[in-house]
Every structure is written in C-alpha cells, then in structure tokens.
Amino acid sequence: MPEEIKIQGASWGALPSQEIHDISPASIRDMVEKIRTGASRSLMLTPDEYGEEGYLMLESSPDLIFLQVWDAEAEIAWACFNPDLLDSDEEAPIEPSDGQSVFPLKCTMKDREMAAKCVEWYAHTCEPYPGMDWLKESF
Numbered sequence: 001m002p003e004e005i006k007i008q009g010a011s012w013g014a015l016p017s018q019e020i021h022d023i024s025p026a027s028i029r030d031m032v033e034k035i036r037t038g039a040s041r042s043l044m045l046t047p048d049e050y051g052e053e054g055y056l057m058l059e060s061s062p063d064l065i066f067l068q069v070w071d072a073e074a075e076i077a078w079a080c081f082n083p084d085l086l087d088s089d090e091e092a093p094i095e096p097s098d099g100q101s102v103f104p105l106k107c108t109m110k111d112r113e114m115a116a117k118c119v120e121w122y123a124h125t126c127e128p129y130p131g132m133d134w135l136k137e138s139f
Contacts, residue, residue, distance in 0.1 A: 002124040005131065009046035010123075013097025014057070018042075028123045036116035042097035043119060047126040056122040058115060059103060061094045065115050066103040069128045078134035079107040080115075107135060 005028060008126040010020040020027065031035045032049065034040035045056040082105075090105040109115070114132055121129040128134055 001120065005123055006126045007045045007047060007123050008049045009044075009051060011044045012040055013042040014044055014101070017096055018044075018097065025053040028120065031123070032116045032120045035119050036112050038112060045119065045122055053128070056119065059094050059096055059101070060115075060117065060134060061092070064092055064105075064108040065095055065110065065112065066094055066108050066119055067115055068089075068107070069118075069122065069134075075139040077137045077139070078128040079137070080118075080132065081107050081110060081135040116130060 005023060005025065008024060010023055010031065011018040012020060012029075020031070021127040029115045031040070032044060035043060038060070041060045043056075043058045044051070048055045052065070052072060054069070054073070056069050058063075064081065069078045085106040085108075088104070088106045092103040093104045094106045094108070095105050096103070118132060121127070
C-alpha cells in the first residue's frame with residue numbers, strides 16, 4: 001500500500017454537512033474499519049477539495065454495497081458488480097445518503113472486506129483498486 005494520502009476531500013455521505021475534516025493516516029484507518037465492519041454505510045472520497053476531478057462513492061445497506069469510482073478527466077466510471085445480476089434492471093434496496101440517488105442492483109456486492117480494500121487503495125492512489133473486477137463505463 002502506498003504511504004502518501006492523495007485524497008483532498010472526504011465525507012460520510014454525499015452531502016456537504018457530512019464532511020470529514022481530518023484526512024490523516026489515522027482517519028483513513030478509521031474510515032476503512034468502519035466500512036469493513038458496516039459501522040458506516042456511506043462514504044465519499046475526492047482527489048480534490050470539491051470533487052470536480054472525480055470521486056469514490058460508497059453507499060450500502062446491511063447486506064449490499066454500491067461502490068463506484070469516477071474519473072472526471074477521462075470520463076470513465078468503474079462500479080462493483082454482481083455477475084449473476086448483470087441483466088437485471090432492478091434498483092438496489094439501499095437508502096442513499098443524499099436522499100434521492102438510485103443504485104442499480106447489478107452494481108452491488110456483499111464483500112465488505114473488498115470494499116474496505118477499495119476505499120483504502122483509493123485514499124492512497126485516487127485510482128480503482130486493481131485487485132477487484134470492475135464494471136467499466138465510458139461517457
């Protein structure tokens with residue numbers, strides 16, 4: 001794992017009022033642990049202060065996780081996915097932190113350990129975790 005922390009912004013959800021002010025190694029470890037244990041259901045990490053360059057967004061329920069990485073410059077989104085649900089048009093039963101977002105059921109997973117690794121990797125690299133298969137979409 002690289003040592004440098006590259007993110008400039010973090011919040012426990014999609015709203016500005018949920019901002020995390022301490023972006024230190026200890027804070028990153030705390031974020032990762034809260035995702036791993038399910039103590040936190042939402043997290044947003046950004047490479048720049050305002051999220052204009054991209055983000056990692058995680059929203060979850062007790063049993064499902066939606067995880068997406070967006071690179072604004074390349075206009076590419078990477079999302080976790082369930083290969084058994086790729087043909088599904090259903091919405092995931094995840095209550096969003098912004099109160100309005102909808103997540104495709106096919107773009108969910110159940111592996112909190114993998115989600116935690118993705119969060120930790122992104123905090124240090126601002127890139128999708130290479131140890132996970134991603135559903136990639138260009139815009």
